[in-house]
Amino acid sequence: MRGRVLPILIVLLAIVLFWYAAAIWMNAPWQSMLYARAGLVDVPVQQFVLDSWAQDKPVLPAPHQVFGEIWNAAIAIAPTSRRSLAYHAWITLSGTLFGFVLGTALGIALAVAIVHNDAANRSLMPWIIASQTVPILAVAPMVVVGFGAVGVTGLLPKALISMYLSFFPVVVGMVKGLRTPEAIQLDLLQTYNATPWQVFAKLRWPSAMPFLFASMKVGIAISLIGAVVGELSNNAGGGLGVRLLTGSYNGQTVQIWAALFIAAALAAVLVIAVGVLERLVNARMGARPV
Structure with missing residues (x-):
């Protein structure tokens, strides 16, 4: 089982890490514009990264945003609802x-x-x-x-x-x-x-x-x-x-x-x-x- 599962987990982890990195890169221009409109300068890198992963309408949503939407729209809501x-x-x-x-x-x-x-x-x-x-x-x-x-x-x-x-x-x-x-x-x-x-x-x-x-x-x-x-x-x-x-x-x-x-x-x-x-x-x- 280790020989079968471990390679899959390694590839999955690499995809997730690349996805998070790509989300920062693709969401950075809009996040910088939001900071400029709010008059914020010298924002810490950690805060910039977290905000780029938490945008309401990101260019590329982060994995936790996607799975959070799946949870809210598929599990935490009645399956008979048209919003489900x-x-x-x-x-x-x-x-x-x-x-x-x-x-x-x-x-x-x-x-x-x-x-x-x-x-x-x-x-x-x-x-x-x-x-x-x-x-x-x-x-x-x-x-x-x-x-x-x-x-x-x-x-x-x-x-x-x-x-x-x-x-x-x-x-x-x-x-x-x-x-x-x-x-x-x-x-x-x-x-x-x-x-x-x-x-x-x-x-x-x-x-x-x-x-x-x-x-x-x-x-x-x-x-x-x-x-x-x-x-x-x-x-x-x-x-x-x-x-x-x-x-x-x-x-x-x-x-x-x-x-x-x-x-x-x-x-x-x-x-x-x-x-x-x-x-x-x-x-x-x-x-x-x-």
Whole structure:
């Protein structure tokens, strides 16, 4: 455990120290201006450092300011309040999971069609790749506004944006996974007179499991990004994206950083959850633990 935890703690400590130093450097001009307006001269260095770490609207908030905001807005306040980060995190999580499920299902379906049908392989794959060249910041407003024009608001437009991002790694991973069986294995099943469904269920699908879960870990993370981007285009629905947007409008950098940390922690938890699901599926399938 020491060999695993100690390097992580050392890197984390280095990041925190660099962060505090950067906060002094970036907040120093504004702090010097505040002293000049107040007519203060010859301020001790220690006081200057402490004041640069305690500004109301700093350019770069100090770590203790960010975690203090997380505590005040996520733990010390009722989770049902619209001012609560927990409330907004739940809204973002709902869109993320809904879009991720849709994206994973779509990705698997497209991969199966591509592997088993040469026409689908030739026609679908180029368009799937081309779809990811369109910037999500251009797609999200069109989706939100288009669905809003027909009266569809809330979770669905945001989930569709998440699906648009998350289906691509699943398609690519599953196509690779479904094609991993070697020719000798396929020939063996043909020797046993296996049906196409039996070949898929007994050989291709189990072979694709490592690729599927690797793709899902990527997909769940970018699905969260899609949900946040969707919320930036609809500031009436709530979510971490809305907190980022309102913080940007009001110059509340501490609020922006707190929302970013909550989003990052949420993504980490979701990736870990996919990893736990992977271990459970592998154990169910009789795979040896790594």
